[in-house]
Amino acid sequence: MQPERLNIGLIGTGTIGRVHAENLAYRVPGAALAWVADVNPTAVREVAGRFQVPHATTDYHEVLADPDVDAVVICSSTHTHARITGEAAEAGKHIFCEKPIDYSLPRIDEALRLVEKKGVKLQVGFNRRFDPNFARVRQAVASGEIGEPHLIHIVSRDPEPPTPEYVKTSGGIFMDMTIHDFDMARYLVGSEVVEIYAGGGVRIDPEIGAAGDLDTVLLLLKFADGTLGTIDNSEKAAYGYDQRVEVFGSQGAVQIGNNYPNAAVLSTARSIHRDRPLYFFIERYADSYIAEMRSFIDSVANDRPVLVTGEDARFPVVMGLAARKSYDENRPVRLSEIG
Amino acid sequence: MQPERLNIGLIGTGTIGRVHAENLAYRVPGAALAWVADVNPTAVREVAGRFQVPHATTDYHEVLADPDVDAVVICSSTHTHARITGEAAEAGKHIFCEKPIDYSLPRIDEALRLVEKKGVKLQVGFNRRFDPNFARVRQAVASGEIGEPHLIHIVSRDPEPPTPEYVKTSGGIFMDMTIHDFDMARYLVGSEVVEIYAGGGVRIDPEIGAAGDLDTVLLLLKFADGTLGTIDNSEKAAYGYDQRVEVFGSQGAVQIGNNYPNAAVLSTARSIHRDRPLYFFIERYADSYIAEMRSFIDSVANDRPVLVTGEDARFPVVMGLAARKSYDENRPVRLSEIG
């Protein structure tokens, strides 16, 4: 006899939706992918066929209305996250929602209120917490291996900038890209950020600037425990996806380098070299997407607390708002100014 | 409508059999794991249950007799490989067989004869060819990136020695452990080994010596194209599984390091350090097992040549026999002396 499997409805079949669909279909033993929904009928049909999903729809309300669905995985456009999260909560479904829930704190708060009222579980898609490199950094800090944290540096650079069209609805670099680093900052240090000072510029694509956004930013963070930190984002690193962190503490330091497609080093008359890092988040964080979904399914199946909570979703949005305000006013901004 | 999937029967549910079972069940899209067979009724039931396999048996002949089975994956004890390969060929099944097919050349030749007579496909389980590190080395050689090969070094050390019981039936270190390195040597250089000189000793466990085997060996290989090489095997490296290769050529060199559970470097008052490499072959070569099975299924489904042939299975056995003879007689042995 087989163990009971949870029926999952996936809403949104874009890039990250397909990653979750494949993982739910093949790599998360306790889950059965029962529904896929997307406003695009071609996309939803294609995904349902590829992963043998029984039900497909262009209207996610069908998913929420199915009493056999235990949980939903929300991967739709960001501006729909808060609304669907609220509706799913009202429908009594457990929720995995991609980050961020929203750019508006009132809308986040309303969604979190409904989640709490209905007592459903909500996990937010900060997948890096499930990556072995970041997890090892957290372990080094939490275990005291490096003593008390004093300084943290986060480098997070993309191989290609977003399109100007994407930028117009992305919420801006702080909300779209830095948000992962905000989560890492508080997760890795284990203390809350209390003040942010943000520098930034348009160095890669003038159209990003024309759209009112930045493509290169550098932030200085102050934490409640006295730790100081930086986040460095560039939307285009010529050598590819660059995801590094260093935490320095009273007893030592821990650093993570990038992940590579192979461990080969070539030595030639030109130089000693190796291939570039794994291309982008899909390749780099493949395992973390599996691990976060397994963790979510485990939390639902066994009624355990989720590892990334609604508060974890809200805090980075506050940080993003503070960062933008700091940049606009060229002064350090206390998070308490934001709300 | 779903694409047709090949029905696979898995014979043998030991350590490596379970790896293949899980991959066939979840990670090889074109395959359906239809049967598992093992002489141990508890083991076969457990594996069938875990991976939702429709049919389970303690008699692999049932698998061969099922007309719906397209191919078999042979993971049983080594001494049964050649016999089951021959029977599977007679039954018209395509065959994936774990290495080595046998330690006896006549038995290998008989199995290969039946495979050829029946025109079925046979792929042998030299999984390292499907590992990104070794593949990158091969690419560097084959593409001319490092020029003509002059020297090759293969280091292959296990984290734990086999038990004395295992040693008694393993065929000896050259046949059981070095055999992978023999395959890598000829694959990476792209030329055949013509002579072997083998040194060896018992440095780790006297019981291995009492069983007539060696636990530490060092071989010097000569290739047809003039390349010289070494293979270094130890059955116990204190720091874990060590799988490295270097090929040096007229235009440069390529080296592969080990794979690690994370990319974190810790700096403390004691040292600058990182965690030990991935524990053993199950962890280190996880992806290569998936890739080799996908490749096999693809070869069968699309009638393409397999990437590891019967000849590739036979040659390393010749090398193993030559190595042992060299050790016993303390002289370089031509492979042509073996047959």
Add this chain to the structure above:
Amino acid sequence: MQPERLNIGLIGTGTIGRVHAENLAYRVPGAALAWVADVNPTAVREVAGRFQVPHATTDYHEVLADPDVDAVVICSSTHTHARITGEAAEAGKHIFCEKPIDYSLPRIDEALRLVEKKGVKLQVGFNRRFDPNFARVRQAVASGEIGEPHLIHIVSRDPEPPTPEYVKTSGGIFMDMTIHDFDMARYLVGSEVVEIYAGGGVRIDPEIGAAGDLDTVLLLLKFADGTLGTIDNSEKAAYGYDQRVEVFGSQGAVQIGNNYPNAAVLSTARSIHRDRPLYFFIERYADSYIAEMRSFIDSVANDRPVLVTGEDARFPVVMGLAARKSYDENRPVRLSEIG
């Protein structure tokens, strides 16, 4: 016949004075160490004996009065640098002065005025410019190897904090420790810093705080060309002296790691590890001290411009004053506010 050698007078025989004395005695072919001066008679006698220096004195005015002295190397206490520089200029001697010339801009300006008036050469002791690692970073930027610079990170951490006594007269961490990093920032980027925001704290030794200083600082720099940067200083890294830089540009990045006493990697049951970096500046920058002195002697002997000028001495002091002001007022400070 021997080539003419320049007669050098060394003033100040503390830690760095002895480094220069030994280099001038043995490793700078065009120099003859003719005088050593120090207020401490024991120290000056000891140094004169060890390096076979013909003349020794406790009064540096004797050195300046010797018409055979071509140049002086000033390694005395920082508060005397500006005064002796001025006096040496008046005496027509070429000058190598340890950094910083002073903490007071008016005193620096007066010294530079005298240097200019007398037309003597003045080189300041920013030795890191002569270090192969930093030089390679500069080359990567200057040659366009990494495109236009966008971001720079400087990590500079000491193995041991200064004594509280030292702190009282050091001018503070920005003037004493960060000053090297200020020089590197503008040298490596090739653009001037225009604004500084400084965070800091006392995390290592409360007595340093009691003395009015900081032991852990993190600065965000804005450059005239749009580059953004950070400097991270800690006065105590458990694992030793940590001197790293990364410059990220439109076409790539360049990073330097630390220098080690050996290139050995140990793999044991505990970890994969290497020995800690070279202990402190004397060991780490040994070669750069030789190279800067050779460069100075070459500039004097062949009437070439020095590679580290009076302006290079002044600018970092302005940055240090801005950093302290930023920390005190918790706001970004334009360098134009300082003067």
Add this chain to the structure above:
Amino acid sequence: MQPERLNIGLIGTGTIGRVHAENLAYRVPGAALAWVADVNPTAVREVAGRFQVPHATTDYHEVLADPDVDAVVICSSTHTHARITGEAAEAGKHIFCEKPIDYSLPRIDEALRLVEKKGVKLQVGFNRRFDPNFARVRQAVASGEIGEPHLIHIVSRDPEPPTPEYVKTSGGIFMDMTIHDFDMARYLVGSEVVEIYAGGGVRIDPEIGAAGDLDTVLLLLKFADGTLGTIDNSEKAAYGYDQRVEVFGSQGAVQIGNNYPNAAVLSTARSIHRDRPLYFFIERYADSYIAEMRSFIDSVANDRPVLVTGEDARFPVVMGLAARKSYDENRPVRLSEIG
């Protein structure tokens, strides 16, 4: 008052002679370079001038005849080493002799006999023992950090092959190049080699083959303590001088990588790369030449045993003869067959 300095006569001012001359002149505090001798009058004059040496001659007998000379450093052509060593011993001079003393065991034995008879000190120029990397490997073995040695690999490759003219008088690759590795093998393991099997070929320059020599060799060594080892030599590595060692033992392993001109890593659209290693022995082993000479001077001045003895000079020659015999006869050769 100055400490007494030893008067040194340097015989032979070729490449390595000039290295020793500069070190004796400037970097070995206890030594005074009193004489230089070379059959080439231009060379000897040039060196004497550059390093301010009081006496220069084209006849080294003048050096030996000077009663003020305490020790000689023999850097002349290899075929003169044994004769001059003997003559210097007869003259009562302590001796530093470049490796090898000779290619002929009887000539070596005669020289060592004279050294012993006269009770002078003799140190041989196996400089790698004084290199921090190799020293760290030895320390790891000697201290038990890696347990009992089981396997050793030595890689030693040159950036450029010798000229065919040089090859004619070099004694062959085993005597000229491998000899350093023979010394390292026995030094690092701390046990004597008892048997050698050598493979080799001409892969780089047919003229080297025409001169009767090899340019690419691979040796398998057996040690008295059961350790097995390899030495890999190529006379031309496209990427430069390659000097690596690994010792594997019962408790772990130690490896040394190459030394580089800087610690910079460049990341570009092409690859992640660093500059090639230090060019050749002059650059790579600069510090070891200083350290070996300081050690020799210390041994003479303070009557301490030298760290590289006459036996250390003789043993590698035996190994070289065994290696050539093994190659010629294609069989493992016991060192006891050589004498």
